[in-house]
Each structure stands twice: as C-alpha cells, then as structure tokens.
Amino acid sequence: MSTVLETEEHQALRDAVAALGKRYGRDYMTSVIREGSHPRELWTDAAELGYLGVNLPEEYGGGGGGMAELSIVLEELGAAGSPLLMMVVSPAICGTVIARFGTEGQKRQWLPGLADGTTTMAFGITEPDAGSNSHRITTTARRDGGDWVLTGRKVFVSGVDIADATLVVGRTEDARTGSLKPCLFIVPRETPGFGRSQIDMELHAPEKQFELVLDDVRLPAEALVGDEDAGLLQLFAGLNPERIMTAAFGIGMGRYALGKAVEYARTRQVWKAPIGAHQAIAHPLATAHIDLELARLMMQKAARLYDDGDDTGAGEAANMAKYAAGEACVKAVDQAVHTLGGNGLTREYGLASLITAARVARIAPVSREMILNYVSHQSLGLPKSY
Numbered sequence: 001m002s003t004v005l006e007t008e009e010h011q012a013l014r015d016a017v018a019a020l021g022k023r024y025g026r027d028y029m030t031s032v033i034r035e036g037s038h039p040r041e042l043w044t045d046a047a048e049l050g051y052l053g054v055n056l057p058e059e060y061g062g063g064g065g066g067m068a069e070l071s072i073v074l075e076e077l078g079a080a081g082s083p084l085l086m087m088v089v090s091p092a093i094c095g096t097v098i099a100r101f102g103t104e105g106q107k108r109q110w111l112p113g114l115a116d117g118t119t120t121m122a123f124g125i126t127e128p129d130a131g132s133n134s135h136r137i138t139t140t141a142r143r144d145g146g147d148w149v150l151t152g153r154k155v156f157v158s159g160v161d162i163a164d165a166t167l168v169v170g171r172t173e174d175a176r177t178g179s180l181k182p183c184l185f186i187v188p189r190e191t192p193g194f195g196r197s198q199i200d201m202e203l204h205a206p207e208k209q210f211e212l213v214l215d216d217v218r219l220p221a222e223a224l225v226g227d228e229d230a231g232l233l234q235l236f237a238g239l240n241p242e243r244i245m246t247a248a249f250g251i252g253m254g255r256y257a258l259g260k261a262v263e264y265a266r267t268r269q270v271w272k273a274p275i276g277a278h279q280a281i282a283h284p285l286a287t288a289h290i291d292l293e294l295a296r297l298m299m300q301k302a303a304r305l306y307d308d309g310d311d312t313g314a315g316e317a318a319n320m321a322k323y324a325a326g327e328a329c330v331k332a333v334d335q336a337v338h339t340l341g342g343n344g345l346t347r348e349y350g351l352a353s354l355i356t357a358a359r360v361a362r363i364a365p366v367s368r369e370m371i372l373n374y375v376s377h378q379s380l381g382l383p384k385s386y
C-alpha cells in the first residue's frame with residue numbers, strides 16, 4: 001500500500017493493529033461464534049492498546065485522533081479475519097455524538113469507559129415500519145415532570161445484550177409547531193420497560209441483533225443527549241462515522257477473503273499451472289483488489305473531511321465510501337468462494353459463511369439503493385423519486 005496517503009503514525013497504527021489481528025485471526029472468531037459468546041479477549045486487548053478509543057478526546061481517556069485512525073483499526077482487524085462490529089457503534093457513533101454534543105456530565109460518565117472499552121453502547125434507529133425511511137420513525141419521547149418517557153419499537157439493533165446502554169433515536173413534539181423532532185436518548189440496559197428479543201439471523205458473526213420494545217421507559221432529564229432542538233445535526237454527526245466504519249468493515253472483510261483466494265490460486269493446480277495462471281481466475285481477483293483499493297481511497301477522503309470538521313463534504317464521501325466498500329466486499333467474497341471451487345463451500349476453509357456477512361455491508365446502515373438515491377438527488381440534482 002502507498003505511504004503517501006497516510007502518515008507514518010497511521011502506517012505504524014496499521015502495522016500494530018494488523019499484528020494484533022494476526023494473533024487472533026479467523027480461527028479465534030470462528031470459535032467465539034461457535035460458542036455463541038463474544039470476542040471479549042480481542043475487544044479488551046484492542047482497548048488496552050488504545051485502539052478502540054483512538055478517535056475520542058484525550059481529556060476523556062481517548063487517543064485524540066479521529067475517524068482516519070478508527071477506520072484503520074477496524075479495517076485491519078477485519079483483514080485479519082476478526083472484525084469487531086461493535087466498533088461501528090460504540091466508539092464511532094455513540095462516542096462521537098456524546099463527545100460532540102453531550103453535556104459535561106454525560107462526557108464524564110460515558111466517554112472514559114467507551115474509550116477504554118470497559119463500556120459498550122449500542123445504537124438504535126431502525127424501526128419495523130420505518131426501515132430506510134428514518135423520517136418515519138415513531139418512537140416518541142414525552143416529558144413527564146422532569147423526566148422523559150419513551151415509547152416505541154426498534155429492530156435489528158446490534159449488541160444490545162452486551163451493551164451497557166443503547167443510544168436510542170426518538171422524536172419529541174415541538175411545542176410550537178407540533179412537528180416531531182429527532183432526539184437521542186441514552187437508555188441503560190436494565191431500565192424498566194426496555195425489552196429486547198433476539199432476532200434469529202442467518203449470520204455467522206458474534207454480534208447479535210435484537211428487536212426492542214420501549215414500553216413507557218422512564219428516563220431522567222440527563223438521558224437526552226445534547227440539545228432537543230439540534231436533533232438532526234447531532235444525528236448526522238453520528239451517522240457519517242457509522243458509514244465510514246461500515247466501509248472499513250467491508251474493506252477489511254473483502255481483503256481477508258481476497259487474501260485467502262490468492263493464496264489458494266497460487267498453489268492449487270489441476271492442469272499444468274496453478275489455477276491463478278488462468279485469467280478467468282486472476283482477472284476477477286485483480287478487479288476485486290482494485291475495487292477494494294478504490295473504496296479505501298474514498299473512505300480515507302471521507303474520514304479526512306469528517307476529521308477536518310466538514311460534515312457536509314464528509315456526508316457525500318461517507319455515503320460513496322460505504323457504497324463502494326459494500327459492493328467491493330460482496331464481490332470479493334463471491335469471487336473468493338468461487339476461486340476455491342468446492343472448498344469454497346466447506347466449513348474448513350470458512351469462506352462460505354462470509355457470503356451472508358458481506359451482505360451486511362450492502363444493506364446496513366443505509367442500503368445501496370438509498371445511497372444511489374442520495375447521490376442522484378443530492379450530488380447530481382436529479383428529481384427525487386420517492
């Protein structure tokens with residue numbers, strides 16, 4: 001990889017995380033998944049080395065970096081076969097939103113734990129009847145004396161079982177206009193009325209997804225993050241990091257699969273030369289490599305813009321990076337499985353299970369089609385179709 005685009009510190013971080021990832025690797029992740037447990041050891045090691053809070057402010061125990069650094073960490077862990085999906089949510093979305101918009105009290109309460117990995121926070125925005133249309137969410141917060149009372153449903157929320165709290169996107173009614181404004185609330189896991197049930201996913205990953213029912217969840221005033229009137233701005237501050245990190249997740253997984261395929265294609269021989277000598281095998285692998293490199297370039301651009309405080313510029317780049325990485329990941333995994341022939345579908349080689357996992361990068365947190373809608377409408381000025 002070129003060193004021009006990344007500082008020496010970034011390169012050193014990449015190398016160090018890659019070394020940690022290699023110590024764990026795919027076998028570790030596979031055994032964690034088989035046991036139905038969590039990658040605690042890797043999470044703790046990565047946290048102790050300062051990798052999980054690398055984007056959070058130093059005064060609250062973080063590394064003082066940004067999304068450029070955090071995305072390197074997730075990409076390299078993924079490239080080693082052991083991605084930590086909760087990094088997309090806990091330090092990237094929740095840590096960012098609290099660091100940028102939280103009160104001093106919220107920062108002191110949550111950031112040191114998010115930075116050193118001892119606290120994990122999930123993020124819930126998706127609703128069964130809203131899906132991609134987040135303007136349609138109905139989880140509602142009403143005031144009751146000094147408290148907030150939250151009612152609604154969420155779906156597909158990752159890691160609620162292991163998260164100490166979930167950052168829930170709700171809406172409050174504007175007293176003047178009656179319109180609903182998005183608002184973010186920190187809901188500790190054991191709050192009465194905060195129910196969860198695990199969704200039976202066909203996914204080979206340690207992180208589990210949950211449906212949430214919020215039945216008159218009573219929260220203190222300080223559960224509201226930031227300003228009641230700055231809802232959308234706060235939300236987007238967290239969603240851009242989420243997209244950058246999903247790109248990192250996709251690029252990491254794509255690199256892992258591609259690495260396995262190339263290794264196999266170099267040695268597997270059924271005619272006179274290794275199968276990698278056949279262009280029908282070599283060219284799609286080369287294309288996959290190019291697509292992953294291009295996706296990384298856009299991810300680096302998005303991270304740079306975001307870290308420089310350009311939320312609008314970062315929005316477009318983060319969407320494009322997430323799109324490019326999702327597509328590159330799906331294609332790289334597909335080609336990797338194909339390269340291994342029958343072995344691509346065996347449990348021993350462990351690539352087939354990535355077929356479903358790779359699709360996550362295409363669907364979440366915002367689908368391929370919704371990004372194409374965004375680019376055609378926002379970037380190209382074409383009429384909105386929906």
Ligand SMILES: Cc1cc2nc3c(=O)[nH]c(=O)nc-3n(C[C@H](O)[C@H](O)[C@H](O)COP(=O)(O)OP(=O)(O)OC[C@H]3O[C@@H](n4cnc5c(N)ncnc54)[C@H](O)[C@@H]3O)c2cc1C
Pocket residue numbers: 089123124125126130131132133155156157158159203209360363364365366367368369370373386
């Ligand atoms: C593994 C996993 C983990 C997740 N983790 C979380 C989490 O932690 N927190 C959270 O809040 N959510 C999470 N999600 C939810 C995820 O963000 C949603 O699945 C995603 O936003 C899509 O919403 P939906 O599933 O309701 O699909 P829908 O919105 O119903 O879309 C279905 C299909 O229709 C297409 N479509 C919809 N509208 C349009 C349109 N206008 N034009 C063209 N095509 C359209 C979509 O592209 C998609 O292909 C997770 C999902 C998965 C699979």
